[in-house]
Amino acid sequence: MTIAQIQDTIHRTAVEHGWWESPRSTGEVLMLMVTELAEAMEAYREGNPESKDIPGFSRMEEELADVVIRLLDFAGGMGLDIDGALRAKMAYNEHRPYRHGGKVA
Ligand SMILES: [Mg+2]
Numbered sequence: 001m002t003i004a005q006i007q008d009t010i011h012r013t014a015v016e017h018g019w020w021e022s023p024r025s026t027g028e029v030l031m032l033m034v035t036e037l038a039e040a041m042e043a044y045r046e047g048n049p050e051s052k053d054i055p056g057f058s059r060m061e062e063e064l065a066d067v068v069i070r071l072l073d074f075a076g077g078m079g080l081d082i083d084g085a086l087r088a089k090m091a092y093n094e095h096r097p098y099r100h101g102g103k104v105a
Contacts, residue, residue: 003083011076036066
């Protein structure tokens with residue numbers, strides 16, 4: 001399954017569950033991705049226990065999956081080509097110089 005196919009499936013599920021019945025605020029949706037990152041940080045701080053909802057996976061794995069789900073749902077709703085952009089950016093990054101920009105992190 002490609003990223004584009006996963007994006008379509010995630011967005012269709014969100015639409016079927018009523019999350020796109022009214023226009024979504026871009027800022028709100030972007031910040032909801034940040035809240036999932038914060039949940040991943042909390043999982044890390046708590047020793048990254050097993051997820052209660054998806055047995056066999058850690059809470060950090062679950063929360064990072066939530067980040068991807070929110071991102072691809074948003075992209076689906078906005079008609080963004082994340083699959084293409086991801087591949088283009090990966091190719092671009094492969095040819096950037098060592099530690100480009102000279103920053104320490
Ligand atoms: Mg979550």
